[in-house]
Amino acid sequence: GENVEQHPSTLSVQEGDSAVIKCTYSDSASNYFPWYKQELGKGPQLIIDIRSNVGEKKDQRIAVTLNKTAKHFSLHITETQPEDSAVYFCAATGGSYIPTFGRGTSLIVHP
């Protein structure tokens, strides 16, 4: 089955810095790659997603890049703010139609 590795597990940045979280996947049939933000006591919230026919997608301060050849995709957050502090999860869905999630990255943005 699909295996998704996510790094780093913890990321600490200063307000205004950029943050990058990386994920690799194993199933070459995977074609949908969402990113979720989970705040304490809440369910995951979709923040951006990318499909396999696109290499990059941007939404204001958030961007995702996908390298199908290398089987990795990354989340980029620019001009980080304290309210960006949360746990971020990547996921990959492929031929099995079953989403596989990374283990999460705890992002801490220091004011």
Added chain:
Amino acid sequence: KAGVTQTPRYLIKTRGQQVTLSCSPISGHRSVSWYQQTPGQGLQFLFEYFSETQRNKGNFPGRFSGRQFSNSRSEMNVSTLELGDSALYLCASSLEGTSVDEQYFGPGTRLTVT
């Protein structure tokens, strides 16, 4: 538009008991998926229902089951509870399914098994 709702939010059960959790999807969404979230295993897919039929199933024992009603509301049941079933159970809904549509998660049901 109302989001995904889950009831109850918190639950304490004793080992050996059974439990039923409920999920109401966003209006118009036909797919409901269930996930288990634990510190040790992370977020794991349990199953997906679409138009009252189970479409996909994750790698969980048969003690975990679910169903979906004609109004797309879904329930999941765990029988013969074990201590290891303590987790946050999340429900997510989407228009057409996990592989083609954005999923919207509910706040989860925190289950504690003692």
